[in-house]
Amino acid sequence: MGMTMTQKILAAHAGLPAVKAGDLIEAKLDLVLGNDITTPVAVAAFDEAGLTKVFDPEKIAIVLDHYTPCKDIKSAQLCDTARKFAKRFGITHLYDVGTAGIEHALLPEKGLVGPGDCVIGADSHTCTYGALGAFFTGVGSTDMAAGMAIGENWFKVPAAIKVNLVGKLKPYVSGKDVILHLIGMIGVDGALYKSLEFVGPGVAELSMDDRFTIANMAIEAGGKNGIFPVDEKTMEYVTGRFSRPVMVYEADADAEYESEVTIDLSTLESTVSLPHLPSNTKTVSEVKGMPIQQVIIGSCTNGRISDMRAAAEILKGRKVADGVRCIVIPATQEVYLQCVREGLTEIFIESGCAFSTPTCGPCLGGHMGVMCEGERSVSTTNRNFVGRMGHVKSEVVLASPAIAAASAVKGCIADPTDL
Numbered sequence: 001m002g003m004t005m006t007q008k009i010l011a012a013h014a015g016l017p018a019v020k021a022g023d024l025i026e027a028k029l030d031l032v033l034g035n036d037i038t039t040p041v042a043v044a045a046f047d048e049a050g051l052t053k054v055f056d057p058e059k060i061a062i063v064l065d066h067y068t069p070c071k072d073i074k075s076a077q078l079c080d081t082a083r084k085f086a087k088r089f090g091i092t093h094l095y096d097v098g099t100a101g102i103e104h105a106l107l108p109e110k111g112l113v114g115p116g117d118c119v120i121g122a123d124s125h126t127c128t129y130g131a132l133g134a135f136f137t138g139v140g141s142t143d144m145a146a147g148m149a150i151g152e153n154w155f156k157v158p159a160a161i162k163v164n165l166v167g168k169l170k171p172y173v174s175g176k177d178v179i180l181h182l183i184g185m186i187g188v189d190g191a192l193y194k195s196l197e198f199v200g201p202g203v204a205e206l207s208m209d210d211r212f213t214i215a216n217m218a219i220e221a222g223g224k225n226g227i228f229p230v231d232e233k234t235m236e237y238v239t240g241r242f243s244r245p246v247m248v249y250e251a252d253a254d255a256e257y258e259s260e261v262t263i264d265l266s267t268l269e270s271t272v273s274l275p276h277l278p279s280n281t282k283t284v285s286e287v288k289g290m291p292i293q294q295v296i297i298g299s300c301t302n303g304r305i306s307d308m309r310a311a312a313e314i315l316k317g318r319k320v321a322d323g324v325r326c327i328v329i330p331a332t333q334e335v336y337l338q339c340v341r342e343g344l345t346e347i348f349i350e351s352g353c354a355f356s357t358p359t360c361g362p363c364l365g366g367h368m369g370v371m372c373e374g375e376r377s378v379s380t381t382n383r384n385f386v387g388r389m390g391h392v393k394s395e396v397v398l399a400s401p402a403i404a405a406a407s408a409v410k411g412c413i414a415d416p417t418d419l
Contacts, residue, residue: 002252004160005227006195009135009249013118021159021256029059030244031112032147033121035103035360036064040081041141042122046148054089055151061093061112062086063103066360070097071367101332101358104128104216104300109332114238115230116247120144120153125300125382127218131211132238133230133248138219158224160195161186162257165202167266172416174310175210176302176380176400179217180271182263184281192222194258197251202265203228208237209306216301217382220278270415272378273398276386284403284415294377295326295408296389297401298356299363302380303331305338307401312344314405314416320352321411327369329356353408365389378407 003011003018011019013027034042039062054060062082067075079096086094095106104125107113117134120126124138139153147153163182183190196218198211206214211228218226228234230248238246270284297303297311308330320326328348330336336358339345348355362369363381371377371390376397379389384396397413406414 001256002254004195004197004251004255004257005133005229005249006135006160006197006225007157009116009118010155010157012249019157021157023157024154025157026152026154027118029120029147029151029153030117031059031061031119032144033061033063033103033107033119033123033126034144035062035066035123036068036075036079036082037066038122038141038144039085040078042144042148043081043085045142045145049145051145051149054091054148057090058092059151060091060148061095061107062091063095063106064097064100065102065358066364067366068097068100068359069357099333101335102300102303102360105303105331105335108132108212109241109334111238111241111243114242114244114246115234116249120147124219125216127223127225128212128216128300130215130218130225130227131208133228133234135225135227137225156193158193158195159258160197161191162260163196163198164200164260164262165198165265166200166262167202167264168205169265169268172402173268173270174400174402175206175213177268177271178210178263178265179214180273180278180281180398181268182261183217183221183278184271185261186221188220188277188279189222191218193224196221196223196226198226198228202263204231205265207306208233209304212304213301217278220382270400270403272403272413273384275384275395275397278382278384278398284413288413288415288418290413291376292378292407292412293324293375294369294371295324295404296329296362296369296377296379296381297326297404298329298331299360299381300331301382302401303329303335305335307380308335308339308344310401311405312347314402314419315351315353315409316347318351318409318419320408324408324411326353326408327356327362328353329368330358332358362389378404378413380404
């Protein structure tokens with residue numbers, strides 16, 4: 001029996017001719033990632049185990065992005081722990097305030113991850129980088145500590161679900177709508193510890209930013225990872241960024257998949273996830289008019305330049321509705337600067353938005369957009385669990401940047417065609 005893309009990558013990094021679903025393996029790592037929340041926990045585990053060196057200071061990245069710029073003394077102490085650890089071991093890739101960005105947008109942008117890689121990150125949305133045709137998955141801080149020390153990690157080889165994409169997206173429909181639709185189809189545990197492998201002619205119709213968004217939310221269906229084939233768009237993205245050799249793995253014709261799903265992109269409508277699960281999906285036409293108090297445009301899911309452009313196109317010449325707060329957060333400094341250069345920042349500010357430095361803050365109810373009891377936010381983030389963005393009696397509606405921007409203008413869930 002042949003292997004899937006994910007299985008081929010894991011076999012190569014384990015030094016094995018083949019692997020199959022359910023095998024337990026030890027695989028070499030190309031990068032280990034941590035942030036300001038998870039790194040300090042990993043540092044404590046590292047020191048408690050008596051470890052005295054890292055496997056390669058060039059293959060560890062620490063990104064201070066969740067509670068930064070530091071919102072309080074506790075977050076400042078966490079960042080201090082991470083900085084001191086990076087200095088102690090000469091870790092090259094420390095991204096701090098002013099140079100940092102949201103980790104899962106920053107690492108591909110900086111060329112630290114690329115096709116064929118095997119990477120772990122102490123953050124569940126590390127699966128984002130599967131858009132590049134590689135195996136990336138989130139782990140706990142203890143695994144991060146071990147990975148930093150020995151450059152290896154153990155994995156249970158996942159079974160796979162083949163997601164066939166056909167057709168072409170309609171205007172105002174994006175990768176966010178694709179992944180919300182898929183999660184609505186299979187549920188939040190529909191891909192539990194499985195690889196979501198996206199294939200088919202529809203892949204070529206998706207931008208890299210669409211693919212990053214889709215791979216990012218594989219975990220919201222329970223997936224171990226999400227992965228796309230390497231094609232011309234992938235190579236165009238990594239050329240000039242990624243300096244290591246590009247390794248391209250393709251699934252065998254006789255690869256075994258646990259199940260298959262087909263999505264016709266041409267039939268998709270703008271989709272949202274209502275509280276309190278990403279799988280609680282509805283088309284915008286079914287729920288438009290639902291009142292809101294806040295809009296968040298940004299995050300590791302939808303904070304890239306195409307997301308900023310999509311929102312700015314709708315907000316240009318319009319005003320955020322009275323009683324609504326709209327917070328726009330570019331995912332990296334590069335995206336921030338591009339917004340300035342293209343005049344997007346001016347559009348956001350003139351429309352009545354708050355325009356923030358890169359941070360994960362509001363996505364996890366940390367800062368820069370925490371809600372009180374009874375409030376509802378339309379957000380381009382990835383989770384809408386109870387209390388995710390503030391009070392346990394607040395609500396989060398997940399949506400694309402286009403829907404979020406239109407909703408900010410209308411003061412309720414809305415489609416751009418409603419404006």
